[in-house]
Amino acid sequence: MSLRAVYLLRSAAPGARGRAYVGFTLDPERRLRQHNAGRRRGGARRTSGRGPWEMELYVHGFPSDVAALRFEWAWQHPAASRRLLAVSPRRRREQPIAFALRLLPRLLRTPPWSRLPLRLRWLRPPPDPGPGPAPPPHITVEVDPRGLRPRPPRRKATPPAALATPPGDCSLCGLPCEGPDSAPLRCPRPGCPAVTHALCLAPHFLRAEPRELLPLRGACPGSCQQDVLWGELIRHSHGYHDDDEEEAGLQDPELGHWTDELLLRWGAGPARGSAPSCTS
Numbered sequence: 001m002s003l004r005a006v007y008l009l010r011s012a013a014p015g016a017r018g019r020a021y022v023g024f025t026l027d028p029e030r031r032l033r034q035h036n037a038g039r040r041r042g043g044a045r046r047t048s049g050r051g052p053w054e055m056e057l058y059v060h061g062f063p064s065d066v067a068a069l070r071f072e073w074a075w076q077h078p079a080a081s082r083r084l085l086a087v088s089p090r091r092r093r094e095q096p097i098a099f100a101l102r103l104l105p106r107l108l109r110t111p112p113w114s115r116l117p118l119r120l121r122w123l124r125p126p127p128d129p130g131p132g133p134a135p136p137p138h139i140t141v142e143v144d145p146r147g148l149r150p151r152p153p154r155r156k157a158t159p160p161a162a163l164a165t166p167p168g169d170c171s172l173c174g175l176p177c178e179g180p181d182s183a184p185l186r187c188p189r190p191g192c193p194a195v196t197h198a199l200c201l202a203p204h205f206l207r208a209e210p211r212e213l214l215p216l217r218g219a220c221p222g223s224c225q226q227d228v229l230w231g232e233l234i235r236h237s238h239g240y241h242d243d244d245e246e247e248a249g250l251q252d253p254e255l256g257h258w259t260d261e262l263l264l265r266w267g268a269g270p271a272r273g274s275a276p277s278c279t280s
Helices: 028-037 065-076 096-108 198-205 230-237 243-249 258-268
Strands: 005-011 020-025 053-060 119-122 140-143 217-219 227-229
Touching (some): 005 065, 005 096, 020 065, 028 053, 227 230
Antiparallel strands (some): 005 020
């Protein structure tokens, strides 16, 4: 897994008139320093000499570089994107930063990104009222008053299964949840003993959406029966319980993305109908 972030910059230069820039990075804090240092220090041509720049927000949680880069491209070129068909063009007196903020919630509600458990982190107070429809309810929205921070030292996350008792049997199929291929999914609700295979829980969550591939949320099959986000289950299965832990461990090459196992199984198994690719 990698911290793949698509970010929005705002120019703080006098007379900037809401100048904005959208980009992709694996390290938001380092990338902002490059933009403000100029093109010769790794910044982009469009931002060089037009700062200082401030990072407004970034979106992360993409399953691959391709998925993030396509999100970035659609945000940069809404008129050319085949995904954003119902978005009106930039208005006559609309500043670039306002236009970018108006596009964002519509992008987050557009397939295939609307099926991913993305996380939107504001590094400045968000506008009130917001510039359009709210993001889908499964997308986590964070407001971080601390702003950007250097990436914590790289380290491996410790999956909860390695710290607790053996997972036992799957709550859905009844077979043992131990195995070298993937960590079992445990309900994050306190006191709930539910544990499942990812390949059992995904179709359980998708019963009302049989033509989809990636689940969004569903009722826990254990005793709590509470609504659980799929992305929350996957984060917990990899041992990430807050964002600092995630950013410290996301560069671990031994940890794949949670979509990998589902894509391999459904790609090799019987057809399940058309489903949007997570990297489209």
